[in-house]
Amino acid sequence: MTCLSVAVRGLVTAFAALLAVASASATARATPEPKAPEDFVALRSVDRTILQEIRYFTPHNFVGERIDGYRQPLCILTRPAAEALHKAQTKLLRKGYTLKVYDCYRPQRAVDHFVRWAKDLDDRRMQTEFYPQVDKTRLFADGYIAAKSGHSRGSTMDLTIVRLPAGPTRPYVPGEPLVPCYAPKSERFPDNSVDxxxxxxxxxxxxxxxxxxxxxxxxxxxxxxxxxxxGLGFVNLAEEWWHYTYKPEPYPDTYFDFPVSMNSLTSHH
Incomplete structure (x- = not known):
């Protein structure tokens, strides 16, 4: 075999390998994102009056950056959970308050992001605000971070109440000085919620x-x-005043991974 034909054959092989890589990456891009089951809804399609401040879409959280899977600042829930939340809102509005959600459905990829962050012991940029007294090596042992979250099942939410009329909450500016989350309300990061x-x-x-x-x-x-x-079927997690799960859960054993986005919902309301 001549040197030329060896060289040509080598080029052909290299080109074929390149094509294979290109088509593999095209396939990866074309792989459709998982979608939510039919009975998941955007909360605003059930109740437009509940405020939404989706913290993991922003850098103002214990990681310090937007969390994987949060494509839009959106609260997605199973329909029964969203409808029960609407009933709670109706009761609170009569008393001069509104609900505000910080997080609702959370994809598994977001939980995986938390786990990666928790293992990176050098990244403590948000410690002063969110875990001032907890050594980062203790986050798993003390139950603050886990490999699975009830939020991924679609019926758990993090929320608070805001006295009406609700004032605005200014955005967090990355790098601004942090204050411990248990400091007096006048000192900690401004939030339009009650104290x-x-x-x-x-x-x-x-x-x-x-x-x-x-x-x-x-x-x-x-x-x-x-x-x-x-009174409406929600159960509180005793360790977190903001964390509630609607029971009975439609998906008690399923951890979903579709992105937080209107595109994930099969029926766009």
Whole structure:
């Protein structure tokens, strides 16, 4: 075989390999994203009055960057959970309050992002606000981070209440000085919600719903949220005053991974 034909054959092989790589990446791009089942809805299609401040779409969270899978600042829930939340909102509006959701359905890829972050012990950029007293090596052991989240099943949400009329909440500017999430409300990052004693996603025992150190108006507001939701089938996670799951869950054992986006919903309302 001549040197030329060897060279040609080598080129052909290399070209074929390139083609294979190109078609593989095209296939990867063409792989359709998972979609939500029919009975998942955008909360705003069920209740337009509930405020939405989807924190994981923004860099203002314990990681410090937008979280994987959050394509739009959108609350998606199973329909029964969304309808129960609408009933809670109706009760609160009569008392001069509105609900505000921080997070609803959360894709598995977002939970995976949290896990990767928790293992990176050098990344402590948001520690001063969100976990000032917790050593990052303890986040799994202390239950603040886990490989699975009830949010991925579609009937769990993180929320608070806001006194009407609701003022705006300014956006967080990455790099701005951080204040502990359990500091007095006047000192911590501004939030138009009532004072629950800690900010959202505060990795601290003060965030436990019934912590005895939370008294007065802060306790009353936590109880207002809890009492309203529990009467409609929601169950609170005792360690987080903001975390509620609607029961019975339509998908008690399924952890979904479709992105948080209107495109994920089969029926666009």
């Amino acid at each position: 629950m004693g800690t900010g959202f996603d505060c990795f601290d025992t003060l965030a436990h719903t019934d912590d005895p150190r939370i008294v007065g108006e802060q306790r009353a507001d936590r109880q207002l949220l809890k009492g309203t939701l529990e």
